[in-house]
Amino acid sequence: MKDWVRIAEGLGLEIPEAELERAASSLGRVEALFRPLLEKIPFEAEPAFLVMHEPEEGE
Amino acid sequence: MRILEAAARLRRREVTSVELTEACLQRIAQDPAKLNAFITVSDEQALEEARRRDQELEQGNLLGPLHGVPVAVKDVFCTAGVRTxxxxxxFADYVPDHDAAVVEKLKAAGAVILGKTNMHELAYGITSNxxxxxxVRNPWDxxxxxGGSSGGSAAAVAAAMAFMAMGTDTGGSIRIPASYCGxxxxxxxxxxxxxxxVLPLDFTLDHMGPLARTVRDAALTLNAIAGYDPRDPSSSRQPPEDYTPAPEVSLEGVRVGVPENFFFDGVEEDVAGAVKRAVEAAAEAGARIIRVRVPDMEAINVVGRVILFAEASTVMERHMADRSLIGGDVLSLLDQGRLIPAxxxxxxxxxxxxxxEEFARVWEQADCLLTPTTPLTAPRIGENTVRLGEVQEDVRLATTRFVRSFNVLGLPALSLPCGRDRRGLPIGLQVAGPPFHERRILEVGAAIEDxxxxSLEPSFN
Known part of the structure; x- marks a missing residue:
């Protein structure tokens, strides 16, 4: 499990303690569902966003 | 009165745009149920536009399908000279010098813009509190x-303050308020x-769409606002079509999929019953009902939350110096996004x-899917958790459970009323389809609606 409080400190984020605890608690639940999914990603998988150049008009 | 009827009566000169606009402005001003659906009402500007539309009609100059029809837009669409x-x-004092593309298109189609609707702060939430x-309050109670984030748009349409109101949807923000407001x-x-x-919440999940009284009114609006725009990097060159369903719709030969997993788990009994009746209505209209197994929707939802956390916090990063200007629930979500690693x-x-890629295989079995829009009807203001079956759930997560995935997948999805629960609150049916199959899902929605x-109206209407 990630230590979100130390990550916030490391990133220099100035989040009040109580609010950081609230965020960390929610993120912990997301993390528990998200982390196992990463094992399913094949090496060659591309992300969904992609920069595409369109051909010029008339090409 | 619906858009189709109003537009026809305007063309026959049985009613004027000024009369319709004045009626809407009066309802907004009276606001008997204290719905608080608007942030800014542009009454003088709207009446001026309405007078112009009437003059154009007298001269035989019909701008488009929404000519003279009073509509509203969520206060996230830029409006030249009107604060957004x-x-x-x-952004309390932000007055754009340009219109959003959607606003340009609504005006080009002849619509009269009444004002800007209230919403969840920064479009980041589902209560519109x-x-x-x-x-914003629910017209039914x-x-x-x-619902939210387009809560003011849904309330305004439900309470007949506008014939249509535009919303945005990043994780259900059009369909949730549609479901809760009927x-x-x-x-x-x-x-x-x-x-x-449009002031963004996100880069890859934001969608724009109408909230209206009927499926055909939503289709008519889509006709006016769809199309390629080179100013939007994600805009598609796929040509738009006429999305309006015929007056009599047959679903003969249409394969309507009903998920056998996920979408009926942890659902209020009345919601499940109303959706079941809607499925029977689709069959009555000629559809072939097919049970389908959908992929892991919980996984799609969690992926959507990670993307939204990171992108929304990127959008808002430069505005987070003064935390006192942002409400607690939104601030917590923005904090979470700043902690997500790249x-x-x-x-x-x-x-x-x-x-x-995996979900695309669902469309080999079915032409569309029918699901509940939300597993529950509108919660009380201030209610943070809700009991569904044996589980006490966070209201936000329960509310977005069936809708968020279609933002992640980028697929078209419609919500329409399909009944009321035992307290008289509206229940929403979701119709989702393959990319660019808006016409099909609107036809299915119209057939079920017919x-x-x-088409439910709050009692004070």
């Missing part, structure tokens, strides 16, 4: 939320409607592509 707050203290402009909400395919001139965000986008006749 995004429901936030950060706005700390800066006041809570003012003690309940209208109106129709359409989230088109990603890229179908331009995002230009690698996790990109992994989520890789998973998203895989999930889109049979159920569930």
């Amino acid at each position: 707050t995004c429901g936030s203290a950060l 706005n700390p800066h402009f006041g809570a 003012p003690g309940r939320i209208p 109106v129709v909400g359409l989230k088109p395919t990603l890229g179908r409607v331009s995002r230009y001139g 690698t996790d965000y990109i992994q989520a986008q890789r998973l998203r592509r895989l999930m889109m 049979i159920l006749d569930a």
Whole structure:
């Protein structure tokens, strides 16, 4: 499990303690569902966003 | 009165745009149930536009299908010369010098813009309990939320303050308020409607669409706003079509999929019953009902949350110096996004592509899916958790459970009323389809709407 409080400190984020605890608690639940999914990603998988150049008009 | 009827009566000169606009403005001003659906009402500007539309009609100059029809837009669409707050203290004094593409298109189609609707702060939430402009209330029960983030748009349409109101949808923000307020909400395919001139919550999940009284009114609006826009990098060159369903719709030969997993788990009994009746209505209209197994929707939802956390916090990063200007619930979500590592965000986008490929196989079995829009009807204002079956759930997560995935997948999805629960609150049916199959899902929605006749009006209307 990630230590979100130390990550916030490391990133220099100035989040009040109580609010950081609230965020960390929610993120912990997301993390528990998200982390196992990463094992399913094949090496060659591309992300969904992609920069595409369109051909010029008339090409 | 619906848009189709109003537009026809305007063309026959049985009613004027000024009369319709004055009626809407009067309802907004009276606001008997204290719905607080608007942040800014442009009454003088709207009446001036209405007078122009009437003059044009007298001269035989019909601008388009919405000629003279009073509509509203969520306060996230830029409007030249009219402040655009995004429901936030950060933008309380922001007056754009340009119209959003959607506003340009609505005006080009002849619509009269009444004003800007209230919403969840920064479009980041589902209650529309706005700390800066006041809570929007549900027309069916003012003690309940209208849903969000486009809560003001849904409330305004339900209470006949506008014939249509535009919303935005990043994780259900059009369909949720449509479900809770008993109106129709359409989230088109990603890229179908331009995002230009809309204050973003996100880069890859935001969609723009109408909230209206009927499926045909939503279709008519989509006709006016769809199309390629080079100013929006995600805009699609897929040509738009006429989305309006015929007056008599047959679903003969249409394969309507009903998920056998996920979408009926942890659902209120009345909601499940109403959706079942809607499925029977689709069959009555000629559809072939097919049970389908959908991929891991919980996984798609969590991927969507990681993407939204990271992208929304990127959008808002420069505005977070003064935390006192942002409400607590939104601030917590923005804090979470700042803690997501870049690698996790990109992994989520890789998973998203895989999930889109996997989900595309559903369309080999069915032409569309029918599901509940929300597993519950509108919760009370201030209610943070709700009991569904044996489980006590966070209201936000329960409310977005069936809708968020279609933002991740970029697929078109419609919500329409399909009944009321035992307390008299509206229940929403979701119709989702393959990319750019808006016409099909609107036809299915219209056929069900015709049979159920569930165009529901709050009692004070």
